[in-house]
Amino acid sequence: MTFLKKRIYGLIGLPLKHSFSAAMHNAAFKALKINAEYRLFEIRPQDVDDFLAQLDKNNINGLNVTIPYKEKVLKFVKLDQESSFLRQVQAVNTIAKKDGAWTGFNTDIAGFSRHLKEQFDPVGKKAAILGAGGAAKAVAYVLASLKVDSISVFDVDHQKSSKITDMIKEIFPGFTIYPVDKIEGLEVKDKDLLVNATPVGLKEEDPCLFKSGQLHSNLFVYDLVYNPAQTKLLALAERAGARVSNGLGMLLYQGMLSFRIWTGQEAPRQVMEETLNSGLSVKKYNSKKEKPC
Numbered sequence: 001m002t003f004l005k006k007r008i009y010g011l012i013g014l015p016l017k018h019s020f021s022a023a024m025h026n027a028a029f030k031a032l033k034i035n036a037e038y039r040l041f042e043i044r045p046q047d048v049d050d051f052l053a054q055l056d057k058n059n060i061n062g063l064n065v066t067i068p069y070k071e072k073v074l075k076f077v078k079l080d081q082e083s084s085f086l087r088q089v090q091a092v093n094t095i096a097k098k099d100g101a102w103t104g105f106n107t108d109i110a111g112f113s114r115h116l117k118e119q120f121d122p123v124g125k126k127a128a129i130l131g132a133g134g135a136a137k138a139v140a141y142v143l144a145s146l147k148v149d150s151i152s153v154f155d156v157d158h159q160k161s162s163k164i165t166d167m168i169k170e171i172f173p174g175f176t177i178y179p180v181d182k183i184e185g186l187e188v189k190d191k192d193l194l195v196n197a198t199p200v201g202l203k204e205e206d207p208c209l210f211k212s213g214q215l216h217s218n219l220f221v222y223d224l225v226y227n228p229a230q231t232k233l234l235a236l237a238e239r240a241g242a243r244v245s246n247g248l249g250m251l252l253y254q255g256m257l258s259f260r261i262w263t264g265q266e267a268p269r270q271v272m273e274e275t276l277n278s279g280l281s282v283k284k285y286n287s288k289k290e291k292p293c
Contacts, residue, residue: 008059009262010039012051012073013066018202018227020248020279021064024255027275031268036061043069052076055102062096062262064107064255067199070134077104088171089141091134094258105261108138111254112224113146119245120220122146122193128186129153130209131197132160132179135224139197140168140177148193150176152186155198188214194237196223201231208232208292217241226251227279235292248276 011021025038041063043051048069055063065073070091077095079086080103086092092104116122127148129136132155143151151168155161161179168177180186188194188210200206202225210233215221221237224247234244256267 005059007034007036007061008039009036009062010041010060011064011066012041012043012048012069014042014044014068015202016040016042016066019066020227020251020276021255023279024252024272024275025259027271028259028268031271032263032265034263034265036263045072048072062258063094064258065093065095065134067133067135073104077102079103080105088167089137090167091137093134093138093254094261096261105258106138107254107257107261108135108250109142110257111250111252112139113142114253115245115247115249116142116222117146118249119243120193120222122148124149125192126190127151127193127195128188128191129195129197130183130186130200131155132157132164133197136197137164137167139195139224140164141171143193143195144168144172144175144177150178152178152180152191154180154183154186183209188219189216191219194219194221196221196225196231196233199225201225201233202227206232208236210236212236212239215240215242220244223247224250232292239292252276 011019019040022038022040029036070093073092074090078101086106092106093108094105095102122143125148127143129139129151132153140151153161153164158181165177165179168175200209201223215237217240219242221242221244223231223234225231226246226248229246237244252273256269259267
């Protein structure tokens with residue numbers, strides 16, 4: 001009797017303790033009786049190149065990629081030819097072996113787009129983005145393609161803010177997008193949508209991104225962070241009367257697409273969604289004594 005070797009998939013990034021991806025994908029493999037396992041690969045920056053060079057040797061068949069490696073993996077893969085915009089976006093969050101070569105995809109784009117449209121109509125709205133890394137590139141691309149009126153971008157690395165605005169202007173000529181040199185420059189009081197595409201909020205000790213009074217009730221605040229389910233930013237937004245969402249739905253939808261890319265099978269949505277929800281813990285800042293900021 002011949003036993004097939006278990007296929008290995010996983011997530012590469014740093015840090016990964018917050019991630020629900022392994023639970024979600026392993027539940028999906030089990031439900032469809034696929035001989036595979038999803039693992040978390042917390043790799044130091046100096047070890048990334050060696051890790052990627054050993055994928056075939058270690059029987060790794062596909063990876064999701066998160067902070068801080070969504071741009072770094074570009075030199076290791078060819079880009080999915082059906083997604084020609086990836087050459088301009090320059091951010092990959094999923095890789096798979098296709099026709100003997102490692103190929104890069106961006107499932108964040110479809111995941112964010114699908115989840116956002118379920119809750120908010122972005123057409124003609126004014127948007128602000130915190131962050132200018134790989135995730136922010138996907139967010140900016142989606143918002144521009146969905147015809148928001150304008151986007152302002154802030155990142156502590158001002159050069160990255162400028163690069164992301166140049167990228168969007170190249171893909172969408174004439175679109176209004178501009179970098180700002182401080183958070184106050186986002187002018188959130190005049191915005192309809194605020195997206196946090198930074199990892200700020202993952203840790204309890206992370207600072208507040210805004211002060212009480214800077215957010216307003218006509219704002220929709222989307223935080224890509226999903227663990228904790230209620231970040232300080234979302235708690236502050238709720239206190240201001242704003243509508244809010246964390247990134248759990250984005251994680252689900254991008255995970256379903258990654259699963260299909262890797263296995264060729266439709267992902268079991270209900271199983272994956274129930275697994276994500278069962279792992280969620282919510283810290284609420286409800287009492288007057290325990291304010292988020």
